Amino acid sequence: MLPLYQHEPFTDFSIEENRLAFEKALQLVESELGKEYPLIVGGERITTEEKITSINPANKREVVGIVSKANQNIAEKAIQVADQAFNTWRKVNPEERANILIRAAAMIRRRKHEFSAWLVKEAGKPWKEADADTAEAIDFLEYYGRQMIVLKDGKQINSRVGENNRYIYTPIGVCITISPWNFAFAIMAGTTVAPIVTGNTVLLKPASTTPIVAYKFVEVLEEAGLPKGVVNYIPGSGAEVGDYLVDHPKTSLITFTGSRDVGVRLYERAAKVHLGQEHLKRVIVEMGGKDTVVVDCEADLDLAAQSIVTSAFGFSGQKCSAGSRAVVHEAVYDEVLEKVVALTEALTVGKPTTHDMYMGPVVDQGAFNKIMSYVEIGKEEGRLMTGGQGDDSEGFFIQPTVFADLEPKSRLMQEEIFGPIVAFSKAKNFEDAIDIANNTEYGLTGAVISHNRANIEKAKQDFHVGNLYFNRNCTGAIVGYHPFGGFKMSGTDSKAGGPDYLILHMQAKTISEMY
Known part of the structure; x- marks a missing residue:
C-alpha cells in the first residue's frame, strides 16, 4: 500500500x-x-x-x-x-x-x-x-x-x-x-x-x-x-x-x-x-490567461500589494497564471499602487547565479521584443509608475514594470503579454471590480483580497475563472491541492x-x- x-x-x-x-x-x-x-x-x-x-537566456x-x-x-x-x-x-x-x-x-x-x-x-x-x-x-x-x-x-x-x-x-x-x-x-x-x-x-x-x-x-x-x-x-x-x-x-x-x-x-x-x-x-x-488580482476596499492592503507583486513578477511574469492585472477599489487605489511600486522597486533582476536573485531573464529575443513593444503601448494607454527598461546585450532582461490608470478595455488590460508587466485599473465598487475582472476572453486564475464575507461569497459565484484564490496570490497551484485549468479561451479546464x-x-x- x-x-x-x-x-x-x-x-x-x-x-x-x-x-x-x-x-x-x-x-x-x-x-x-x-x-x-x-x-x-x-x-x-x-x-x-x-x-x-538551446541557449541560456541569461547569457x-x-x-x-x-x-x-x-x-x-x-x-x-x-x-x-x-x-x-x-x-x-x-x-x-x-x-x-x-x-x-x-x-x-x-x-x-x-x-x-x-x-x-x-x-x-x-x-x-x-x-x-x-x-x-x-x-x-x-x-x-x-x-x-x-x-x-x-x-x-x-x-x-x-x-x-x-x-x-x-x-x-x-x-x-x-x-x-x-x-x-x-x-x-x-x-x-x-x-x-x-x-x-x-x-x-x-x-x-x-x-x-x-x-x-x-x-x-x-x-x-x-x-x-x-x-x-x-x-x-x-x-x-x-x-x-x-x-x-x-x-x-x-x-x-x-x-x-x-x-x-x-x-x-x-x-x-x-x-x-x-x-x-x-x-x-x-x-x-x-x-493562457489574462489574470486579475481584485482588491476590495475592506482588505489587508499590505497583503494586497504583496499578492499583486508575487502574481505579476514571479518568473518574470512568464506564467499563464500570472496576475498581469490589478483591479483596485477606488477608495484604496492610490495606497495599494504606492505600496506595489515600493515593493517592485526593491526586487532584484539579473543572472540567476545566486539564491537571492528574484527575477531572471525572459526566455528569448522574440519574447523580449514583444514585451518591450507592450511597454511602449502602456506608455500611450496609461501612466508608467516604475520599470519599463530592457537590456538584451548579454541576456534578455526586463525590469518589473507597473502601469497605472488603464481603461478596462485597453490592450494592456486585454492581451496576454507573458512578461513582467502589471496594469492597474480603478473600480468604482466591488461589483464593478468583478465585472472588469471578467471582461477578457480568458478565465484561468484570479485572486480576491477582501475581509468582506458577502463580497467573498459573491466572487465565488461571479468571478468566472477555473482557479480562484482568496487573500493570496493567483499563481502557485500545487498538484493534488489546487487542480489547475481554466474557463473560456484559457482551454478545456x-x-x-x-x-x-x-x-x-x-x-x-x-x-x-x-x-
Whole structure:
C-alpha cells in the first residue's frame, strides 16, 4: 500500500547546506553544457543533420545543449513504433505502470538540485522558481501514480440478480504531448506521464527553447523501467512535425500547453477525420490567461500589494497564471499602487547565479521584443509608475514594470503579454471590480483580497475563472491541492493535478456478464 500523497517540499535556500548543494549541482550542469543529444524512438538513439540549439537566456553566448531535430520521416517512424508499443503497454498491470512513475519520482528527488540547475540554465529560472518547477514534476509523478491505483478497478455500478456489471477505464492509444518552455520540467513531465500511466503511448515534442531537460527526463523514465517505444522523444518544428502528428490517423489524443492562437488552431485541426482514422481525437489544451488580482476596499492592503507583486513578477511574469492585472477599489487605489511600486522597486533582476536573485531573464529575443513593444503601448494607454527598461546585450532582461490608470478595455488590460508587466485599473465598487475582472476572453486564475464575507461569497459565484484564490496570490497551484485549468479561451479546464485528470486519457467501458 502506497503512503498517503503529500506534495514535494520546497527547498529553503536560507540554509547554507542547501545553498552549497545547489551550487554544486550548478557546477555539475555547467560541466555538461554544450553536449549533443539524439532523438529517442523505440529506445533507438537517432541523430539528424538538422539541430535545435538551446541557449541560456541569461547569457546568449552560452550553449546549454544541441539536440537533433525530428522531421516527418522520423515522426512517422515514431508514431508507428508508439502504435505497436500500445498493443502490449495497454495490457500492463496499472499498478506496475504506477510503480514506474513512483520509481522515477524517487530518482528525480535524489537529483532534485541537478534538474533545477538545468532549469536555471535552460529556462533562466531563479533558484526558487526552478526548485518549485522540479518539485511540481515530482508531484505529478507521485500523484498520477496514486490516482491510477485508485482508478484501476473502475467505478462501482449496479448489478441485477444473475448478472455482474463492471465499469472500467481503458487506454485510448497514441498521445501527442506538446509541452511548453515556461514550466519546462513540471508541465512537460505531467503531460507525458498522465497518458503513460493510463496505458497510452507518447510522442513527446518539447518546446524548442527547452529540449534538454526533457531529454534528461526521458532518460529517467527509461531507467525506471519504462519499455521501449512507450515514450518517444522527438523535438522538432511545430509546422513540420507538430501538424503532421496532430493530423495523423493513428493519433488518438493530443495534449498541448501554449498560446491561445496555436491551441485554437490545433483544436480545429484535431476535429478533422483523416483517411484511415476510425475514431474521434481527444484534445486537452491549456492556452493562457489574462489574470486579475481584485482588491476590495475592506482588505489587508499590505497583503494586497504583496499578492499583486508575487502574481505579476514571479518568473518574470512568464506564467499563464500570472496576475498581469490589478483591479483596485477606488477608495484604496492610490495606497495599494504606492505600496506595489515600493515593493517592485526593491526586487532584484539579473543572472540567476545566486539564491537571492528574484527575477531572471525572459526566455528569448522574440519574447523580449514583444514585451518591450507592450511597454511602449502602456506608455500611450496609461501612466508608467516604475520599470519599463530592457537590456538584451548579454541576456534578455526586463525590469518589473507597473502601469497605472488603464481603461478596462485597453490592450494592456486585454492581451496576454507573458512578461513582467502589471496594469492597474480603478473600480468604482466591488461589483464593478468583478465585472472588469471578467471582461477578457480568458478565465484561468484570479485572486480576491477582501475581509468582506458577502463580497467573498459573491466572487465565488461571479468571478468566472477555473482557479480562484482568496487573500493570496493567483499563481502557485500545487498538484493534488489546487487542480489547475481554466474557463473560456484559457482551454478545456482539464484540471491538471486533480482527481478527474487521468480519466480524460481513457475510455469508459461497461462489461456485463450473465451468470
